[in-house]
Amino acid sequence: MRALRPEDPESLGGHRLLARLGSGGMGTVYLARAGDGAPVALKVIRAEYAADPAFRARFRREVRLAGGLTGHWVVPVTAADTEAAAPWLATAFVAGPSLAEAVAALGALPGRTVAVLGARLARALAEVHAAGLVHRDVKPGNILLALDGPRLIDFGIAQGAGVTALTAPDVVIGTPGYLAPEQARASAGEVAAPSDVFALGCVLAYAATGRRPFGSGDPSTVLYRTVHEEPDLDGLGALVAPELAAAIAGCLAKEPARRPLATGLRAVCEAASAGGGEGWLPPEVVRLVADRSARALDPPPRPQAAAPAVAAGDVRDRPPTRRRALVIGGSALAAVAASGAAGAALLWRRDPGGRGAAPPVPTRTIALQAALSGAHKDLGTAQERGVRLAIAAHNARAGIAFRLALTVQDDRGEAGRSASTARALLADPDVCAVIGPGTVAAARAAGPLYGAASMPFLLVSADPDEAGLSPAKVTTRSLVVTRAPSTYRVLPVTSYLTRVRDIRRTAVIVDGAADTLAQNVRRNLEDSPPNEDLGGTVTVHPVAAGQDDLGPVVAQALADAPQAVVFAGSSPARTAACARALADAGFAGARTGFEPAMRKEFLDAAGSAAEGWVFEAPYTEVQSSDSGAARAFTAAYRARYRTVPGRWAAEAYDATGLLARTLDGFGSRATVRPGEVAERIFTTRYEGMVKPLTFTKDDMHLLQLERSAFLYRARGGRFRFMGRFDQVTQDDDQPRATPSRPVTR
Structure with a gap:
């Protein structure tokens, strides 16, 4: 408003x-x-x-x-x-947000809320269809959430059943992502009641999962997916009742005749929502409704310069007295009266001074650019979930100066889509900061655009060094790196070999197929070997990029009787080849690798030879932490998404927390410019759930890297979290080692 x-x-x-x-x-x-x-x-x-x-x-x-x-x-x-x-x-x-606004701000809705939403919208559509009409634009933006139930709006393109989908050649009427295939096809098919049912299925999938079943992006691409590809309903069965998940999938059938009738869908939704109590909306959405209602009672004043002269005694344009506000707001209260006294109480909560309802707070919009489809979908999905949980936690706090809202763009992790995605976010005047991109390719393409526009963008998972975006290489003050770069990754390995294993002789096998990582590891270990202060030594053994048999190189490395072998490579398959060669040679010392190789492919290819390998990683396994914040985050993640937090979810949560802390510095100002956020964020200290996010006070604005890396160990066919690298004191397979002298770096 x-x-x-x-x-x-x-x-x-x-x-x-x-x-x-x-x-x-x-x-x-x-x-x-x-x-x-x-x-x-x-x-x-x-x-x-x-x-x-x-x-x-x-x-x-x-x-x-x-x-x-x-x-x-x-x-x-x-x-x-x-x-x-x-x-x-x-x-x-209707004193409530649209479904699109609610999901953007708070994420996916609870299963019972989705069921009630489906039951009541199906009833609305059944009545529309019974009148011989088709809505033709059922989408989240056309659904308002009130305390007593949803409302379907905007019949601007509704028509009688049986009319064609097009009003002119190649003109599609409706919203891509919620259009039925018969509406999206170039050859205009008939639009009838099943088209609305398809759209409602898309709406319910979006409400339950927080993502569009046919993705986002270029409208023509979305239309193509709608016609030719299956919907993305991953995880839906764990979020809503099984029979409702099956009904939603049925709504998205390509052939209209295979979709349920609105009346049949209503029956399934009503059964799935039975027995859940009175309220249908989660508390966070109820607060949004209360906020909208309060704004309706106290709308922002017209700028004084535009106000006409008012004669003495003319009260038409004076600020309303409390009595007048009560009269004005009487019908607004009636709009939510169906929810009873609790809903009214939310509207009339006074401030401590007794001056009436607290003024509405502004909304700050942040964006997430991530891979929500394609090969990196798991990475992007975990980050989106972490961001949404952080936003929900912020908005649920009492006395906040602003609310956070989220807009999400899927770049598939691809360079080709990343630049256009960045331009779309930069064109949105409400966006004040971006979390992402999530992959190296996407960051490399979008980073210069964000930098040129002074848009703060927070790299959570993408390695800035590999993307060519390290602060030393770019002239932008808006790049915010919240992860340890690849040049730092050798320190956790050195610390482990020194403090935990007390290694004096280390062999480094340098994989020519991983040039940047391999050379960084080689240089750092040669400069600072494990136990350097006590005479620790390193031998280096290169392996050519095209050499598949690592046996000869391993034999050469073991000839120097090392206590540890470090494989400086990024390929899971080649790291597994090294593991098998070491096992065949009977080597039982410490074996370490690096996060890019820490994938299921390594476990599968190495088999039993993977057992005991230790890897560094710049992300935590938050569900293995015993801190109160980590336990609360894990519980919230499980409750909403029915699974454990994915890689980088906790780090995305912390990045959002850093942004919220930064925005706190602007109070309840109506607007905040991206450039202001970029300037303030580097002076903000945020003690995150995973690690502190603090930056050096020079022109580089580097993340202070203490406590920012972790160790994992391959055991029993999975990677088990060992802990933050500086806190690991004992290897599961080794007696506790007391290092001769602590390592200092």
Whole structure:
């Protein structure tokens, strides 16, 4: 909700305008007050569209169709003027966010909420279809969440059943991602009730998982997936009742005849929602509803420069007294009265000074650029979940100065999509910071764009050195690196070999197939061998990139009787080949590798030879931590996503916490510019759940790397978390070693 602009009218059709609810290409939607004091959402069409006879005819149809629908879960039309120079339509104001806003801010909704949502929207669609109509644009943005249930809005493109999907050649009517295949195909098929059922299935999948079943991105790509590919319903069965998951999958059948009727879907949803108590929305969404209601009672004032002169004694444009506010808000309270006294109490919570409801807080929007589909989907999904949990935790706190909202863009981890994704986020005026990109290729492509625009972007998982974005190599003050770079990765290995294993003789096998990593490891170990202070030595044994048989190199390395072997490589398969060669040679000393090789492929290829290998990694396994914050995060993650936290989820949670702490410095200011965030973030200290996020106070703004790396050990066919590298004091397979002297770096 934003203040009226100077060019906005004072009133329209007997409705006094109070604030702007939104604005788009077709027109503007205002919060207004009717003559009887009832709040309404008043949509005004832009003049250029009003001058188009075809568009005006469509607008007349919207008014006629919406005016004839009386179901409880559709929003009634209260007034309209289709013949005005600027035609308008007023509907009852619903004091709640759209489903799109709620999921963007808080993430996926609980299973019972999804079931209730499905039951009531299916009932609404059944009534629409019974009237011989098809909505044709069922999507999260057209569904409002009220305390007593959802409301379906915007019948602007609704038509009678059986009309074609296209109004002109190659013009698709509706929203990609929620269009049925018959609507999306270039050859216009008939649009009927099953098209709305398909869209509702997409909506319910989105509400349950937090992601679109056919992905996001370029509309033509989304339409192609809708027609030719299966929906992404991974994990849906663990988030909602099995019968509801099956029904949602049925809604997304490519052939209309295979989809359930709205009445059948309603029955399944009602059965899945039975026995869950009265309230249907989670507390976080209830707070959003209360916030919207409070804003409706106290809309932002029109700028003084635009206010007309007011004669003495004229009270029309004075700030409302408390008594007048109660009168104005009476019908707003009625809009949520179905939820009982608890809902009303939320609206009228006073501040300690007794001055009435606390002013609404601003919303700060952050973005996530991640791979939510493709080869790196697991990585992006874990980070998105971590970010959403952090946002939900922030928004649930009492007395916050601002709310956080999230917008998400899927770049598939690919360079080709990353640049266009970054441009889309930079074009969004609400975004003040970006978390991501998540892969090296995507970071390399998007980083310069964010830097040029002074948009703060936080690299959580992408290695800045490999992406060519280390602060020493780029001239941007907006790059925020929250992970240890690859040049740091040898320190945990050196620490382990020195402090835990007390190694004096180390052999390093340098894989020519991993040039950057291999040479960094070689150089660092030659400069600072394990137990250097006590005469520790290192021998180096290169292996050519095309050499598959590592036996000869391993034999050469073992000829010097090392106590430890370090494989300086990034390939899981080649690291496994080294492991097998060492096992065949009977080597039982310490064996270490590096995180890029720490994959299931290594375990499968090495077999029993993998047992005992130790790897460094720049991320934690938060579910193995015994801290209170880690336990709470793990419990919340399990409760929402029915699985343990994935790699980099906890780090994404902390990165979001760092942003929230930074934004705290701006208080409740209406707007914050990205450049301001970039300047402040490097002076912010945040004690994260995983590690402290603090930056050097020079032009480099490097992450202070203490406590930022971890050790894992291959055991029993999996990688088991050992702990933060500086806290590991004993190897599971070795007696506790007391180092002759602690390592200092």
